[in-house]
Amino acid sequence: MxxxxxxxxxxxxxxxxxxxxxxxxxxxxxxxxxxxxxxxxxxxxxxxxxxxxxxxxxxxxxxxxxxxxxxxxxxxxxxxxxxxxxxxxxxxxxxxxxxxxxxxxxxxxxxxxxxxxxxxxxxxxxxxxxxxxxxxxxxxxxxxxxxxxxxxxxxxxxxxxxxxxxxxxxxxxxxxxxxxxxxxxxxxxxxxxxxxxxxxxxxxxxxxxxTYGAPVPTPVNLGTKAGKGILVTGHDLKMLEELLKQTEGKGINIYTHGEMLPAHGYPGLKKYPHLVGNFGGAWQDQAREFPNFPGAIIFNTNCIQRPADSYKDRLYTWGLVQWPGVTHINGWDFSEVINKALECPSLPENPGQEILTGFGHNAVLGVADKVIAAVKAGQIKHFFLVGGCDGAKSGRNYYTEFAEKAPQDTVILTLACGKYRFNKLEFGDIGGIPRLLDIGQCNDAYSAIQIAVALAGAFECGVNDLPLSMILSWYEQKAVVILLTLLSLGIKNIRLGPSLPAFITPNVLAFLVENFNIMPITTAEEDLKAILG
Known part of the structure; x- marks a missing residue:
């Protein structure tokens, strides 16, 4: 076949x-x-x-x-x-x-x-x-x-x-x-x-x-706390909320993974003291990371890979994600996952680095006056939106290098799991404004758009005239529809990588280049030079 x-x-x-x-x-x-x-x-x-x-x-x-x-x-x-x-x-x-x-x-x-x-x-x-x-x-x-x-x-x-x-x-x-x-x-x-x-x-x-309140800037611990644990990976916040409710008082700590990291910024979720941190990185690292998490693990949306035997017996799926031989949870009763977590070994007390999340459009626009003043004063010269899907294919070190080499007078907005390429690095701040702003999940491209539109309004120009460049990584179909959204808004000069989609023919690519000036990424040095002059 x-x-x-x-x-x-x-x-x-x-x-x-x-x-x-x-x-x-x-x-x-x-x-x-x-x-x-x-x-x-x-x-x-x-x-x-x-x-x-x-x-x-x-x-x-x-x-x-x-x-x-x-x-x-x-x-x-x-x-x-x-x-x-x-x-x-x-x-x-x-x-x-x-x-x-x-x-x-x-x-x-x-x-x-x-x-x-x-x-x-x-x-x-x-x-x-x-x-x-x-x-x-x-x-x-x-x-x-x-x-x-x-x-x-x-x-x-x-x-x-x-x-x-x-x-x-x-x-x-x-x-x-x-x-x-x-x-x-x-x-x-x-x-x-x-x-x-x-x-x-x-x-x-x-x-x-x-439902959960507008995200607020929040430090997230990347280590572990002593005790039983459940790791939640995917995107769905409602499922996480229900799990948090059902684990209250049971001595189980809840950790996020992958695109669940931004959950820590929502007041309605961060109020649960047993939502203790984020374990691991992007989806493609699960086969390496999950064997090191001794508790129960549950997927609530896409990003599952073939599970290894070392953790398959404590892996669960929920919602539309399914894998043959992996227990699927129908509905909102997570008692089976909770019982498995209680049976599993405890995690060690091992505090880790803290990183910030929660810079949605409400948080960023709440300090828009400071951002605008910093731009007018020449303290912030350029904004980069560096984000999108992460993946295992070679060439994605480009995004790490781009973030590292972005000048100190620039601000990096990021979203989706592509941020794991650089979100543990130290970028400092500009007048109290962090140089790295984690906007959230891939769907929070909406926040990025609202921020861009607000800045364009403040400077009385179009979005394409802002000192803003979009450096995007793609992997699957949610990235495709976000790109279509940006194009429908007339946004041009997007750099896309690590490679162009196989389903785009030369003629269709030529149309996109001619009408939107879409271009493939090259090297971090060359692209920064082309953007900043």
């Missing part, structure tokens, strides 16, 4: 994984995910005619998110999603009364797993369009939808949604089946996807701030 997947930065040989995914995805899982995406397009043909249906909209978000890199590796679970997709398609077909013909509209999955896999092999990426440039643009759109679904899933968990956004999901999925649409039609849909994602990130930002 063969496969083809090029949706993430680890695409084998820079073109695509065709034997087995570098992420650990097997060919049967790849085929099932392709099958599920085909089914979602079939569902969308009818859902787009139907209008809002809460069950269909929620399923669409969860199914899309399940196909994001490093989320669902369980073929049995994906097969269940495919069957549910068909049931909802039939529901939408009957309710809409729409008469639509064609292979996509008539899609029906097999009942058995093996045949379902075989069907999925007929609906891979390369079947989406015969024209490679249109196919490339459809891929960008699909990956944008996947990335946006992740942020919408978190917002929905906190009770937020948006009818216009949900309508766009169905419209865009249905559009990918329309043979009458051309290249610029899909370019327009990609730009609209970016615009809609700004709404979604705004929803999530509001949900986080209203």
């Amino acid at each position: 063969s496969m083809f997947c090029n949706q993430c930065e680890q695409a084998a040989n820079g073109t695509g994984c065709n034997i087995s995914g570098v992420c650990g995805k097997k060919p049967d899982v790849a085929a099932l995910q392709d099958h599920l995406l085909y089914g979602l397009k079939s569902l969308a043909l009818y859902a787009d005619k139907l209008g809002r249906d809460a069950e269909i909209d929620r399923f669409t978000i969860e199914a899309l998110f399940s196909t994001v890199t490093n989320v669902d590796f369980d073929p049995e679970d994906i097969a269940k999603l495919i069957q549910k997709c068909y049931q909802l398609k039939e529901k939408a077909k009957a309710a809409s009364g729409a008469a639509i013909s064609g292979p996509v509209a008539d899609w029906k999955p097999a009942a058995d797993l093996a045949t379902m896999v075989a069907q999925g092999e007929q609906h891979g990426i390369n079947t989406q369009h015969v024209n490679e440039d249109i196919r490339s643009t459809i891929e960008i759109l699909m990956y944008g939808l996947k990335g946006m679904s992740a942020y919408m899933d978190h917002a929905m968990i906190l009770g937020r949604s948006n009818d216009e956004v949900m309508a766009f999901f169905q419209k865009a999925l249905a559009a990918t089946t329309d043979a009458n649409l051309g290249l610029m039609d899909f370019v327009g849909l990609c730009m609209e996807c970016g615009k809609q994602n700004l709404t979604v990130m705004g929803l999530l930002d509001t949900a986080h701030n209203e």
